[in-house]
Amino acid sequence: MALNHKIALISGGTHGIGLAIKEELDREMYLTVSFSRRTGVDALNPESIERFIKKVGKVDILINNVGGGGRWGNSDPLQTPLNTWSEVYQKNAGVAIQLTMAILPNMLERKWGRVITISSMYGKESGGRPWFTMAKSAEIAFMKEMSRIYQGTGVTFNTVCPGAIAIEGKPMGEFPYYGQPEDIAYYVGFLCSDKARFINGSCLVIDGGYTKSF
Secondary structure (H helix, E strand, O other): OOOOOEEEEEEOOOOHHHHHHHHHHHHHHOOEEEEEHOOOOOOOOOHHHHHHHHHHOOOEEEOOOOEEEEEEOOOOOOOOHHHHHHHHHHHHHHHHHHHHHHHHHHHHHHHHEEEEEOOOOOHHHHOOOHOOOOOOHHHHHHHHHHHHHHOOOEEEEEEEEOEEOOOHHHOOOOOOOEEHHHHHHHHHHHHHHHHHHOOOOOEEEEEEOOOOOO
């Protein structure tokens, strides 16, 4: 599946699912670059992201992985400030939009590209705090509409919705069982390959059977 010399940008690629994806693409001989707060790039600061993009240059594969905020705020929305809603949206859908819009023109020019966004099972169905569910649902809608608009260009747009994943070996919350970051990374690696060239606009939930929707 390896495509030598393809450059993959992974947002939030220094731990958890993002790091597992980076390691998977490294094994497949992609050239990978990633960012997170650990590398000095603030997902809540569009200017910080813009500076990083300019340094990277050409990108063939974009993995929109950075996100979070599922535990921000209060379980009662009335006790949660409105800025939490906007910050969670920016950290998830906002960053995905900014990165995709910046990198897409070069993909279209070369007639090849992969944009894969890591959403959540709580973007696919109810269960999370509303600001998180809304942001993750927006990511799914974004990828689907982009796939429709740019179909046939050689650039594909897909979404992966993980279930409960044990990050750094530490399960959090009450779930019957947990997946591992590698369970997500293996499928992302396939989506990056030419073998997945006809998969476009899909949204796959990888949750071990936890969710209830079709």
